[in-house]
Amino acid sequence: MATIDDVAKLAGVSKGTVSSVFSKKRPISQLVTARVLEAAKELGYFPNHVARSLAIKKTLIAGLKMPISTDGGMSAFETQMMGGVIQTCTKHGYRVLLDTLPEHDDPTQFSIDPVDGVIMLNPRQNDPRIERYGQMAIPLVLVGRPDPMDEAVCFVDNNNKEVGLQVGDYLLGIGHRSILFLNASSDMTVAFDRQSGLAQAYERHGIPFGEAIVLNFSRKKHKNMANYGYAALLETYGKRPFSAVIADTDRVALGVLRAARELGIAVPDRLSLVALSNDATLAQETTPKLTTVELSAELLGAEAAHILIDKMNNIEGVHQRIVDAKLVIRESCKPLA
């Protein structure tokens, strides 16, 4: 590859002049600009991104840290979230560097990513990386609230308590009392938040929360999300009474629907079903169409990216953003007679 020196030599000007032609940070006369560009074209020269990054101390790259998925598949939430991040970053001239690696703790092997800032999905409890990025002065935005809560750290999250409250309120409001809640994995903050929201709904309706049945997804027990819904319904049905199901995702709802068909339980006539949804297109292709709470993962990703970009450019802006969910009533729920 040709370097800036080659171009300078061929065009008969100095390095600095060539640099200015390409970066446009300093005015260069028409004549010289033309000569430089021609030389560059002749040599097939393009500025070296790495060298430039070193000099300006910016890479124009945002890092996106995703939890390691053992099976390689990304959930709909992750996919959509990522889509939002990529779109927003791209629009603002940033590239996205993906990585699913756990941070290495051997300091002799750890090397800082070539990024100007980081978006981190689903931080763990007391995640040590949060502090580390702080030390390194690398802007950080979380997707999913930090645990423990920290006012100083930037994050975006669904209002998960509100999600639980909203769907609970809806189902209890149309007469259901016993609800099977197929919740997310118990080590996730979302699971905790949604459950506490549901509990609050029960309280508001004066019904003991004990009438709800809460299950948690487990990687060990369930092959995939659909299988979770399928197995959970088969196992629970008949053992304990319930007239409605809240499914953690569309996929879980799909499994529930299939199990219900096999058991001969009509949805929504004998069983109501609500899905916490990441994928509105899927929810509309089932029979009956799914009543859902739309989580808008894409918006979450886009918001995270916006906040990060502001931080990277030292623009003062919001630090946190709670995205409200929206209940969309379709066909899968019915008032309890």
Add this chain to the structure above:
Amino acid sequence: MATIDDVAKLAGVSKGTVSSVFSKKRPISQLVTARVLEAAKELGYFPNHVARSLAIKKTLIAGLKMPISTDGGMSAFETQMMGGVIQTCTKHGYRVLLDTLPEHDDPTQFSIDPVDGVIMLNPRQNDPRIERYGQMAIPLVLVGRPDPMDEAVCFVDNNNKEVGLQVGDYLLGIGHRSILFLNASSDMTVAFDRQSGLAQAYERHGIPFGEAIVLNFSRKKHKNMANYGYAALLETYGKRPFSAVIADTDRVALGVLRAARELGIAVPDRLSLVALSNDATLAQETTPKLTTVELSAELLGAEAAHILIDKMNNIEGVHQRIVDAKLVIRESCKPLA
């Protein structure tokens, strides 16, 4: 941030020694190593990735170019393909730099990505980028065959002609003659290849290809894939006879199923359905479970990454890989009486 010089000064050694301690490319005595590491810890020093990349002329980053999705959503194929790329790259110590930007043609603004190689999804016809990467001597692997075909360029692809042939052979073999093929967008090579495979199946069975009805997806006409299947069935049914449908993706099949339910057409009793599938978990949650051709997008991504990694390390290996698809018979097809 502390630099290597700071550490050298504090540890009382030279730059080069500190470098060797971290890169382990040269043996350093126990004593000095300890002193350097302690100094580094005290200063909170981590090697600067950009500076290192400049010096060693490698970034350990693979670029992944995806076509720009207008609506921000990625298809299941794209998602899975990406998952395969990420997993394989991560396993081999490479990060993945995503980008959906069209390459800028203004040479004063174009800057080479900080990548050691590139994986490009769905190259266009006569894609100028292929040649450009060649000029820059940046290793390139395509996902989806180049058009026109070029023996020199690396790529991985499904055996799409075989896909069309296989599914056609199956359906014609169980007595169907008129098949509605809901094919991909007509400007994609996959659409062309699959159709020619299907035509070959017709020929093999001595049935004029004219009995098949081939439709193409169109971004303008169809909101999303499921909607394509739904609308296509409603529009075509009754106008022209057919006893089987080949759906381009699981989502399309979902739409077909819904339309069939609304029209009161029993699947598979009165209509057989095969999906070209990217998402095996989805195909098993419908009623009836979908008979599919599994496209294994993830494998495709992983293979592309393998080939790229070999190229980036100057290891001679295969240049091209055609992945065969597998017909999985479930419940959505029935012999024509």
Add this chain to the structure above:
DNA sequence: AAGGATTGTTAAACCGGTTTAACGATCTGC
């Protein structure tokens, strides 16, 4: 005990850009 091999360390050059400070040339005003 001299000579050669081995090991560990260093100073300096280098990777390919950006940026600062200085400078010469042209343009203004008086």
Add this chain to the structure above:
DNA sequence: GCAGATCGTTAAACCGGTTTAACAATCCTT
């Protein structure tokens, strides 16, 4: 016609690492 401002260009320093060549210190040989 000269002082001062403006404009375009350049040489040199810099970003933070790696690597080469030279060298000093230690370890065998014989």
